Amino acid sequence: MRRLRPLMVITPATDVNALALLKDLAHALLSVRGEASGVAIATDLLRLYEQSDEDQRRGFFAMLATDFGPDETILAAAWKRYCDDGPAALPALARSVEAPRQELFRRLNLAPGGTSALVRMRADLLVALDADASLAMVDADLSHLLQSWFNRGFLFLRSIDWSSPASLLERIIRYEAVHDIASWADLRNRLDPDDRRCYAFFHPAMPDEPLIFVEVGLTRDIPDDVRAMLDPERTPIARSEATTATFYSISNCQPGLRGISFGHFLIKQVAADLKRELPALSCFVTLSPLPGLIRWLRSTLEDQADVDLLARIVSGTALEGEEEPAARAFLLQHAVTYLTQAKNAAGKPRDPVARFHLGNGARLERLNWNADRSANGLRQSGGLMVNYLYDLARIEENHEAFAERSEIVTGAPFDRVAQSTMGSVDRART
DSSP, rough: OOOOOOOOOHHHHHHHHHHHHHHHHHHHHHHHHHHHHHHHHHHHHHHHHHHSOOOHHHHHHOOOOOOOOHHHHEEEEEHHHHHHHHGGHHHOOOOOHHHHHHHHHHHHTTTTTTTHHHHHHHHHHHHHHHHHHGHHHHHHHHHHHHHTTOOOOOOOOEETTTOOOOOHHHHHHHHSSSOOOOOOOHHHHHHHTTTTEEEEEBBTBBTTSSSSEEEEESSSSSSSSSHHHTTTTTTOGGGGGOOEEOOOOOOOOOOOGGTOOSSHHHHHHHHHHHHHTTTTTEEEEEBOOTHHHHHHHHHHOOOHHHHHHHHHHHHHHOOOOTTHHHHHHHHHHHHHHHHHHHHTTTBBOOOHHHHHHHHOOOOEEETTTTOOHHHHHHHHHTOEEEEOOOOTTHHHHHHHHHHHHHHOOOOHHHHHHHHHHHHHHHHHHH
């Protein structure tokens, strides 16, 4: 009976030795045929990678870019056969186009904890990519695989409450990206009351690591101020009194999955679960930041008076007399322009939160002045927040309009602000 070799005992190595060993393990993993041996080699490689320092990891990525790409000779021959023979030669061409590093990533995924390790590896890769654009091809291959592995059909939704495992609750505190959780008492205030809910999406290969979590407040009306949502002294309402579910914090938990879409109906699933639990709910909205507004404004403003006014808004300085309505009109007008006209290279809104919710089928419902006076809220959006409204009967229609034609569906409150701020700004400047 053939005996499996033991896992390697890996000790700290020099840059050269570590890279040479990583390369040897990568070639061995691609050449081995037995699955059990492959799992052992994959485990060794991932363990050595985890023990490597930043420079060694960047060297590993550079090696993947230069030594594990498609064979140009084989690719050229496959292309010639395709040109000569047509579609019959397409399968061979497709095989020759795929870089060996893709198969390497697939085999690494077989190791225990391989999926989590590859997600962490991509987080490192994204950092390295900022300094070395030649690694883009490595990221493209790994992203391609992660996109298929983290397809929406594989994810499952779990409710999180104060009785959830402490290790999971600690992750919620750590991963909160919108409104910092200051303490365990603060977390309990978001999970334990009758009018609070929290949901997280997980992947079967990472059952203890949330991918994205959503904090929900049950309210009587559409909120216009996040302070009321987060106030530890607020009086909770009975769930039976709630008509509105407000998604006030949505956090992506895994840096290595940045840019990987989990599908376009995540919020719809959360809303559907809430509706089943609480049939009286009739309105599903967000209270969302505009994380790129101030950065965009600073890159576009030319008039020094506007620059000075923006600085006063962001600083949180008290505005007196006519300053307050002028500042309000100024910021609302530019927020309307930012959300509806400022586009990225793909022709979608520059604001990542807007892209997420509009892509999930929401409509742009309302802008809220002075809704987040925290230091972060002022710094990124001048205190403005947005309500995106999810009309469950029209989510698919809104999604299709946005995905196919880049159309942004807006609600009456937003339209009124868009129409009124133009005249208000003109009057404020005369």
